[in-house]
Amino acid sequence: MNLQQLQQLHTYLWTLPQASGDKRAQVLLYGSAPLLESMDDKVLEQIAHVAALPGLVGAAITMPDAHWGYGFPIGGVAAFDAEQGGIISAGGVGFDISCGIRCLRSNLDARDAAPYFNQLADRLFATIPAGVGEEGQINLNPKQLDQVLLGGAQWAVKQGYGDLADLDYVEENGCVSGAVPGNVSELAKKRQRGEMGTLGSGNHYLEVQVVERIYDNVTAQAFGLREGQLVISIHCGSRGLGHQIGTDYLIMLAKAASRLGIHLPDRELACAPIKSPEGQQYLGAMNAAINCALANRQILTHLTRGTFAEIYPQASLETLFDISHNTCKEEQHEVDGKTRWLHVHRKGATRAFAPGHPRLPTRYRDVGQPVIIGGSMGTGSYILAGTSTNQAFASCSHGAGRAMSRNQALKHWDGRTLINDLERQGILIRTRSMRGAAEEAPGAYKDVDQVAEVTEQAGLARRVAFLRPKVCIKG
Structure with missing residues (x-):
């Protein structure tokens, strides 16, 4: 990205100046100069288009890990007021609805657990279904799947997948309201019936990590973290169901925008007013997908616990937190001194x-x-802690963010060679796809240390702990 296009407001906050007659809202970009320079110009183009959508409140915002996406940039945040014609956009949520991370803290010390890491990697890989279209042992009939879409992680716990104590540490206590299974197509449901309790492919993973460094002792103690401790991160979403909902509603929302005369600066920003029939339909389907993802991560937590118990009989895995990073949530935020209900897109x-x-x-x-x-x-x-109520609608970065496309990555890395190199560094990878491993090479992403540091220095969240990977299960 060419920084000469931007105006620097402070060290880690930039804006795109408005041209004469430009009616769009403000654009804000969080990041250091090096991180912004590493971004594609398409990021700036996309977030400027978001700023032109109806009913936007405040600014259209990008996080320090932003990169080019479908419609909204990945790392994009935008809030809309339903009472002022605000819209909801499938491109502002993403295709993998409610993709997120469940983090588990263990009572295990990495030094004691290390001799069994190879055995653990093999057992996790055998137990956790991972890969494109991969199905697990759970096969739901239509009535049962509708119960998942209504009940989320709460449904999973009732079925014996985990403990009630988990739900205290899952967003919305494991179940969002407003889900309407009837708004989800039969094709979307068909894709999901065998995919509950599966990891998926792409950047999804289950990773066993060690707490290598503590930055904030007080917060780390509250989070139950200490140096040398094993933690587990489970990164996945709503699988085939969420992707199909995204596909289905892009078409419906595009038709709604045309019918209502909404000017779309980019057809990928297909949207409808939140209060329109189409907007309400999408919200019902999206909330169903969020519950699907929450249930999926709860089942994977249960499977992970069972595997750890086989290798480490003394193991205890508690949910530290579970939070999504592809959603639209109705929340209260203070804007210009007034508290308002807003629909906050976080993609x-x-x-x-x-x-x-x-x-x-x-x-x-x-x-x-x-x-x-x-x-x-x-x-x-990194594990961080939220610090700001009003800045960026209480949002922060979600990951390292891609620095190059998957096709570019394939030209730079060979999957088998990469896995062997990582093993020499003490990181065990288990995957069904050498191509997928090459696409997800560490060098294809931004520097996560920079992203976390800038996220803290920008005032979005503060660093609590750094986690070093030891075992990684990929699709």
């Missing part, structure tokens, strides 16, 4: 409530919401 961005927020679990209320910035295979991840 490749994580909600990050500050200390004192009433929707935080009691255990974390004094320190802020746990946030996981996931790294790429082999580079490490």
Whole structure:
């Protein structure tokens, strides 16, 4: 990205100046100069188009890990007021609805657990279904799947997949309201019936990590973290169901925009007013997909616990937190001194409530919401805590963010060679796709250390712990 197009507001915040007669809202970009320079110009073009959508409140925003996506850039945040004609956009949520990370803390010390890492990697790979279209042992009939779409992680716990205590540390206590299974197509449901409890492909993973560094001792203690401890991160979403909902509603929302005379600066921004019939239909289907993803991560948590128990009989895995980064949520935010209900689109961005927020679990209320910035295979991840109530609608980065396309990555790396190199570094990879491993090479992503540092320095969230990968299960 050419920084000469931008005006720097402070070290880690930039804006795109408005031309004379330009009616779009403000554009804000969080990031350091090097991170912004590494972004494709398409990111700036896309977020400027978002700023032109009806009913936008405040600014259209990008996070430090932003990169080019479908419609909205990945790492895009935008809030809309339903009472002022605000819209909802499938491109502002993403195809993998409610993709997110479940983080588990263990009672295990990495030094003691290390001799069994190879055995653990093999057992996790055998137990956790991963890959394109991969199905698991759970096959649901239509009535059961509708119950999943209504009940989320709460449904999964009732079926014996985990504990009630997990739900205290899952967004919305494991189930969002407003889900309408009837708004989900039969094709979307058909794609999902065998995919519950599966990891998927692409950048999804299950990673066993060690807490290598603590930045904030007080918050780490509240989160139950210490140096040398094993933690597990499960990164996945709503699988085939969410992707099909995205496909189905892009068509419907495009027709709605045309019918209502909404000017779309980019057809990928297909949208409809939140209060329109089409907008309400999409919301019902999207909320069903969020519940699907929450249930999926809950089942994967249960499978992970069972596998750890086989290798480490003394193991205890507790849910630290589970948060999505591809959603649209109705939330209260203060704007110009007034509290308003807004529909906040976060696409490749994580909600990050500050200390004192009433929707935080009691255990974390004094320190802020746990946030996981996931790294790429082999580079490490960060746990942070939310710090700002009003900045960026309480949002922050969600990961390292791609620095090159998957096709570009394939030209640079060979999957088998990459996996062997990582093993020499003490990182065990298990995957069904050598091509997929090459596409997800660490070098294909931005520097996660820079992203986490800039996220903190920009005031979006503060670093609590750095996690080094030891075992990574990929599709």
